[in-house]
Amino acid sequence: MSATAEAAAPASAKARAILEAAAELFITQGYGAVSMDAVARRAGVSKATLYAHFGAKDRLFAAIIQNACAEMRGETPEMGPAGASLFDAMLPMAIRWLSFLLRERSLGMFRVVVAEGARFPELARAFHENGPRATRQWLTGWLAAQAARGLLDAPDPALAADQCLALLRSEMFLQATLGIGAMPDEAAIAASAAAAMRTFCRAYERPRGA
Amino acid sequence: MSATAEAAAPASAKARAILEAAAELFITQGYGAVSMDAVARRAGVSKATLYAHFGAKDRLFAAIIQNACAEMRGETPEMGPAGASLFDAMLPMAIRWLSFLLRERSLGMFRVVVAEGARFPELARAFHENGPRATRQWLTGWLAAQAARGLLDAPDPALAADQCLALLRSEMFLQATLGIGAMPDEAAIAASAAAAMRTFCRAYERPRGA
DNA sequence: TGCAAACTAGACTGTACAGTTCAGTTTACC
DNA sequence: GGTAAACTGAACTGTACAGTCTAGTTTGCA
Structure with a gap:
């Protein structure tokens, strides 16, 4: 368990693509129903890249929620x-x-x-x-x-x-x-x-x- | 997918034990986080019995919700x-x-x-x-x-x-x-x-x- | 006493998935 | 043009789990 947030603003374009794809999937299908393969596929990114940016599934999930929270504040x-x-x-x-x-x-x-x-x-x-x-x-x-x-x-x-x-x-x-x-x-x-x-x-x- | 309900009143004592154990687990931990092994263990019942009564995980889940709904009506x-x-x-x-x-x-x-x-x-x-x-x-x-x-x-x-x-x-x-x-x-x-x-x-x- | 149905333990199959690794490719930058 | 970092694709490991199967045991009932 390592669900502390990434920096709110995602650095690279790939990271942003991953966040966006993962948000779409997690929010529509729920945490358990989404595989990391599916996220990588949807983001148009290799699994290795995905894991390079967010070290684990729960960290990715945390980053998404934090990101969405930042949007909500707006x-x-x-x-x-x-x-x-x-x-x-x-x-x-x-x-x-x-x-x-x-x-x-x-x-x-x-x-x-x-x-x-x-x-x-x-x-x-x-x-x-x-x-x-x-x-x-x-x-x-x-x-x-x-x-x-x-x-x-x-x-x-x-x-x-x-x-x-x-x-x-x-x-x-x-x-x-x-x-x-x-x-x-x-x-x-x-x-x-x-x-x-x-x-x-x-x-x-x-x-x-x- | 076969999530139609069992009869509201579970017949045997085993079936009731399964329903109760599964309700406890599903309701506190969620559908995805609960394994059928865990349900069987908690109900003090073999997996074969579990599958004899409720043919699949989703059917068991449906039975629990239907059961809880019947309670709510009371x-x-x-x-x-x-x-x-x-x-x-x-x-x-x-x-x-x-x-x-x-x-x-x-x-x-x-x-x-x-x-x-x-x-x-x-x-x-x-x-x-x-x-x-x-x-x-x-x-x-x-x-x-x-x-x-x-x-x-x-x-x-x-x-x-x-x-x-x-x-x-x-x-x-x-x-x-x-x-x-x-x-x-x-x-x-x-x-x-x-x-x-x-x-x-x-x-x-x-x-x-x- | 004997039979049938319900039940048990647990081994087994197949699959899905998290996370890793690696050899090779692209990209950015000096 | 060279190099380092980011990235790719795909194969791989290990594990968790749904669902099945079997051989044997208990229970209820006539």
């Missing part, structure tokens, strides 16, 4: 126009975030981390910190700011953020995670996000005359 | 006293349900179904129907009844049920699923469930004077 959401109502401000970010969660790549990543969390606990932690936790932290700050402006009645902004994100991660996300039913289209995603935000705002928006 | 929640407030009625069921979700066995089951959902789509579906979907259906009915009694303002009870369950499946459940952090104790679970129900009621409870 995905900071944005908020709607400042003067708008709470709902109007939150809806676009809710749609964006739910769309991100429902991308095949995000779902695959989540699945593989859940599946291999026991074998690679530090990867599960890294995933959580760079994904869910980072989003939560960002949203907590934003909600606290809205509370300070009097738009929101949230004595515990971190809890409110949790619940906001939980509302978005509802039945639709559960089904997608399990690979059940058709992938929801844009309209369905928007509708689900809107329903979540409507409920969130009903619970948390400060009444007009308070 | 776990129908109960509601608090009828005359109580919405919150008081819902809190006990919320705590019970969240406790159930956070049991090692439930988490392991969820993990393994998520991990193997691509390989065994019909099992993912069975899991969903007997677990999340059954709960959702039951809760939808209950919420519709409360809405009819005027306690609740939920024009779409199924959506309300989704959101109620999503609120319970929040950060605490996510972390537990990823195997991160200490397992929450009873008090933490109760607090999380209460927070979820408070938010749910704030969004959905019909105002007193309406």
Whole structure:
């Protein structure tokens, strides 16, 4: 077991090709189902090269997850126009975030981390910190700011953020995670996000005359 | 691939021992990490017997999931006293349900179904129907009844049920699923469930004077 | 008591796969 | 043009494991 990460930025073109091919395979098929031969074949690279860059299968897997985590950090959401109502401000970010969660790549990543969390606990932690936790932290700050402006009645902004994100991660996300039913289209995603935000705002928006 | 279920009730004592041992192993370690030798050893049974009862590894796996699904169906929640407030009625069921979700066995089951959902789509579906979907259906009915009694303002009870369950499946459940952090104790679970129900009621409870 | 079915231990087959090795080729760079 | 490093292809080793087979033992039942 040697699942510590490589440098986030892969040096050579070959290394990048390997990372990309391996990410594709691991994320769609899972760790156990992917052979190193398959990775080498897909990357258009010899096995020797593969092993020269990443010394072992678990190291390659770790590098992929770390890499994906770095990408996730780039995905900071944005908020709607400042003067708008709470709902109007939150809806676009809710749609964006739910769309991100429902991308095949995000779902695959989540699945593989859940599946291999026991074998690679530090990867599960890294995933959580760079994904869910980072989003939560960002949203907590934003909600606290809205509370300070009097738009929101949230004595515990971190809890409110949790619940906001939980509302978005509802039945639709559960089904997608399990690979059940058709992938929801844009309209369905928007509708689900809107329903979540409507409920969130009903619970948390400060009444007009308070 | 032959992942159709055995009869739900295993006939002989040996078959039951195999199912139990295999469930323990598959659910804690995942499908790929468990060898048939290990199952036979743990069940105190020869490999020949194992193969006599369940013809192949995937069939054994299917039988286990089907079996666990049948158990889940037994776990129908109960509601608090009828005359109580919405919150008081819902809190006990919320705590019970969240406790159930956070049991090692439930988490392991969820993990393994998520991990193997691509390989065994019909099992993912069975899991969903007997677990999340059954709960959702039951809760939808209950919420519709409360809405009819005027306690609740939920024009779409199924959506309300989704959101109620999503609120319970929040950060605490996510972390537990990823195997991160200490397992929450009873008090933490109760607090999380209460927070979820408070938010749910704030969004959905019909105002007193309406 | 005797038979049939269930069971056992463990050896065996075949295959898939992680990881290594090596002789030879390409590429980059001075 | 020379050389060092990166790379290739393919063969190779060792191991883990699914599934089979056999020869013999236990158990349930008439």
